[in-house]
Amino acid sequence: MKLNINNETGKLKSVVLGLPDSMGAPHSLEDSFDAKSYHSIQNNIYPQEKDITFEMTEFEKILKKHDVEVYRPSLIKDYNQVFARDVAFVIEDKMIISNIIQDRYDEQDAYRKIFARVGWKNIINLPESAHIEGGDVISWNNFIFIGTCFSEDYRNFKTARTNEYAIEILKEYFPKKRIIDLELKKNDTDPFQGILHLDCTFNPIGKDKCIIYKDGFVSEDDYKLVVQIFGESNCFHVTKQEMFEMNPNIFSISPEIVVSDSSFTRLNKHLRENWGMTVEEIPYREISKMGGLLRCSTLPLVRE
Numbered sequence: 001m002k003l004n005i006n007n008e009t010g011k012l013k014s015v016v017l018g019l020p021d022s023m024g025a026p027h028s029l030e031d032s033f034d035a036k037s038y039h040s041i042q043n044n045i046y047p048q049e050k051d052i053t054f055e056m057t058e059f060e061k062i063l064k065k066h067d068v069e070v071y072r073p074s075l076i077k078d079y080n081q082v083f084a085r086d087v088a089f090v091i092e093d094k095m096i097i098s099n100i101i102q103d104r105y106d107e108q109d110a111y112r113k114i115f116a117r118v119g120w121k122n123i124i125n126l127p128e129s130a131h132i133e134g135g136d137v138i139s140w141n142n143f144i145f146i147g148t149c150f151s152e153d154y155r156n157f158k159t160a161r162t163n164e165y166a167i168e169i170l171k172e173y174f175p176k177k178r179i180i181d182l183e184l185k186k187n188d189t190d191p192f193q194g195i196l197h198l199d200c201t202f203n204p205i206g207k208d209k210c211i212i213y214k215d216g217f218v219s220e221d222d223y224k225l226v227v228q229i230f231g232e233s234n235c236f237h238v239t240k241q242e243m244f245e246m247n248p249n250i251f252s253i254s255p256e257i258v259v260s261d262s263s264f265t266r267l268n269k270h271l272r273e274n275w276g277m278t279v280e281e282i283p284y285r286e287i288s289k290m291g292g293l294l295r296c297s298t299l300p301l302v303r304e
């Protein structure tokens with residue numbers, strides 16, 4: 001398979017979609033590793049397998065309706081495999097294998113067949129201390145935006161998944177790209193105060209537009225830089241509540257077609273009426289309770 005990813009929205013040809021089956025029992029509060037799951041466990045609303053299976057089946061149907069080739073990881077018993085995004089990511093014709101948080105480490109095993117199809121020549125493995133997850137990496141033509149945490153207590157946050165070392169290495173692999181690191185607010189237990197991955201606070205859509213949540217960035221200058229790159233009128237700003245519901249994390253099938261959650265009424269209306277997009281709405285509320293949404297559930301391999 002010839003990988004090809006240059007941005008977030010080119011017409012999608014093949015993608016890996018995560019798996020809802022056999023997600024195992026919910027973690028205890030102490031063992032949870034993102035604030036949204038923490039919140040769901042604490043409030044006794046952690047989703048059930050049958051409900052997330054229903055939601056992912058709806059997602060798969062939309063992808064197939066648009067002639068996207070859908071791959072799935074192999075099944076690991078009693079292990080959450082919904083969020084394909086973080087396991088690896090594609091830039092141009094290279095697949096970079098993430099160094100994901102230890103709690104999710106086994107997920108990578110399930111991608112062996114997919115890695116084999118890509119071929120070792122196009123796979124990049126990073127040194128062990130270079131931490132990075134696909135949710136923090138947003139490739140946008142000449143730019144690569146990377147969410148990170150520069151804080152000294154980086155290691156104390158389970159929600160800090162990408163470090164400076166990984167960014168330095170990516171700069172060496174992609175010297176022609178303008179790599180923009182964006183420091184994200186971290187909080188392991190309060191989903192209103194911290195951002196797990198960059199794609200929970202910022203996501204490009206269409207040809208020149210984006211969805212963005214201002215308070216997800218540690219520095220206002222980082223936020224302003226992104227707004228300047230896209231232009232104010234091309235940015236859809238989400239509120240704290242909308243960030244919590246994961247509005248930024250919709251998924252593009254092409255510059256004109258997005259898959260969104262049917263509860264995102266303000267966003268979906270804006271996309272249709274002001275930006276002329278086709279919005280495929282599906283129910284995805286249950287999956288949102290585990291800290292990710294539509295973008296997080298996918299790992300695009302080929303876009304036109």
Ligand SMILES: NC(=[NH2+])NCCC[C@H](N)C(=O)O
Pocket residue numbers: 033034037083085086104134135136196197199200290291292293295296
């Ligand atoms: N790209 C994303 N935002 N992925 C969401 C992953 C959520 C998962 N519970 C984790 O903590 O790792």
